[in-house]
Amino acid sequence: MQARLLLQDGTLFTGTAFGAEGEKTGEVVFNTGITGYQEVLSDPSYCGQIVTMTYPLIGNYGITRDDFESVRPFVHGFVVRRHEEVPSNWRAEYSVDDLLKEYDIPGISEIDTRMLTRIIRHYGTMKAILTTSNKRVEELMEMMGNTTIEELRNQVARTSTASSYSSPGNKERIVLVDYGAKAGILRELNERGCDVVVVPHDVKAEEVRRLNPDGILLSNGPGDPKDVPHAVKTISELLGEYPIFGICLGHQLFALACGADTEKLKFGHRGGNHPVKELESGRCFITSQNHGYTVNEESVKNTELEVTHINNNDKTVEGIKHTRYPAFSVQYHPEAAPGPHDSSYLFDRFLQLIADHKAKTPVVSRQAQLAANARITAPKTNLQLEAVKGAL
Numbered sequence: 215m216q217a218r219l220l221l222q223d224g225t226l227f228t229g230t231a232f233g234a235e236g237e238k239t240g241e242v243v244f245n246t247g248i249t250g251y252q253e254v255l256s257d258p259s260y261c262g263q264i265v266t267m268t269y270p271l272i273g274n275y276g277i278t279r280d281d282f283e284s285v286r287p288f289v290h291g292f293v294v295r296r297h298e299e300v301p302s303n304w305r306a307e308y309s310v311d312d313l314l315k316e317y318d319i320p321g322i323s324e325i326d327t328r329m330l331t332r333i334i335r336h337y338g339t340m341k342a343i344l345t346t347s348n349k350r351v352e353e354l355m356e357m358m359g360n361t362t363i364e365e366l367r368n369q370v371a372r373t374s375t376a377s378s379y380s381s382p383g384n385k386e387r388i389v390l391v392d393y394g395a396k397a398g399i400l401r402e403l404n405e406r407g408c409d410v411v412v413v414p415h416d417v418k419a420e421e422v423r424r425l426n427p428d429g430i431l432l433s434n435g436p437g438d439p440k441d442v443p444h445a446v447k448t449i450s451e452l453l454g455e456y457p458i459f460g461i462c463l464g465h466q467l468f469a470l471a472c473g474a475d476t477e478k479l480k481f482g483h484r485g486g487n488h489p490v491k492e493l494e495s496g497r498c499f500i501t502s503q504n505h506g507y508t509v510n511e512e513s514v515k516n517t518e519l520e521v522t523h524i525n526n527n528d529k530t531v532e533g534i535k536h537t538r539y540p541a542f543s544v545q546y547h548p549e550a551a552p553g554p555h556d557s558s559y560l561f562d563r564f565l566q567l568i569a570d571h572k573a574k575t576p577v578v579s580r581q582a583q584l585a586a587n588a589r590i591t592a593p594k595t596n597l598q599l600e601a602v603k604g605a606l
């Protein structure tokens with residue numbers, strides 16, 4: 215069956231359909247990873263985007279659910295040069311085609327993905343529509359134009375967990391704020407014995423305090439950080455109270471909460487080979503990245519933040535830290551998946567920050583904490599009081 219990819223600038227690619235039949239609009243972006251398409255497909259940060267892989271052979275090792283970064287794929291469409299229908303891998307459960315069909319995601323193969331990538335690099339990220347229908351180009355253009363901003367924005371609410379859950383451990387209590395978190399973040403925390411409570415994107419500062427965390431981790435997530443103002447407010451309320459570590463969208467939200475600004479990159483960074491320089495040591499790390507927005511460097515100057523990492527390709531901000539509070543963040547993915555594991559030391563650094571913070575903070579008895587938390591929530595009825603205690 216034929217499929218077509220129509221870009222906002224009018225460029226039309228005609229290729230072969232795979233995955234689901236139908237139509238999807240999204241922002242078209244490219245990923246330069248040679249492997250890792252399963253993690254890309256299941257990374258919630260791609261929600262609302264049509265992803266093209268620059269590596270030409272995709273699907274050869276099939277799909278293994280154990281390798282997913284979330285419970286399901288969130289991409290709006292998948293574009294490849296060549297799709298391998300018959301996976302060759304003993305771990306493969308099914309093919310990319312089966313996966314896309316299951317989740318109603320259209321795919322297109324046999325198009326010149328190099329040309330597509332060069333267009334995006336030259337003119338910047340743009341909207342596109344991927345279709346298996348026979349609709350006329352004018353009609354498709356109109357459909358693309360009519361796609362409401364809502365459909366391509368506010369993706370965080372669609373990918374975040376609806377309610378809190380815990381992943382127990384016997385060490386530090388970490389509240390992981392899920393803006394569309396990759397499973398790798400939880401995996402890294404669990405490997406270090408952390409007692410993790412995953413909370414929804416719209417958690418209130420008061421609810422976080424009730425969980426009595428040792429530290430807060432702000433996760434990655436899809437879309438524009440400015441679409442999540444409630445998260446910025448919550449982070450600014452918690453700033454200074456607990457050690458904070460932000461990853462990708464979490465990094466951008468942390469920057470906004472500290473008074474810095476974010477802006478959109480021309481075509482973003484997506485892949486597993488992005489060189490990042492740690493300014494303190496002068497060391498270069500090869501990192502896994504997936505972002506379309508960045509923290510504006512100029513805007514950091516008027517805040518209490520300091521730039522700690524920069525991208526060696528385009529010199530954009532890749533890491534910041536607070537100069538007064540125990541809080542830092544990075545634009546890239548220390549949990550990798552897919553990608554090099556060079557930066558997993560950042561999770562250890564976060565735990566060290568927590569230990570240092572604890573050593574400096576006077577020990578508060580459990581009784582005093584209970585009393586303080588009860589005051590914060592000011593429960594009026596016995597039932598509310600029980601709920602507060604239950605949450606602790």
Ligand SMILES: NC(=O)CC[C@H](N)C(=O)O
Binds near residue numbers: 436437438464504
């Ligand atoms: N992986 C992420 O968290 C991405 C952050 C944000 N959605 C961006 O594109 O910049």
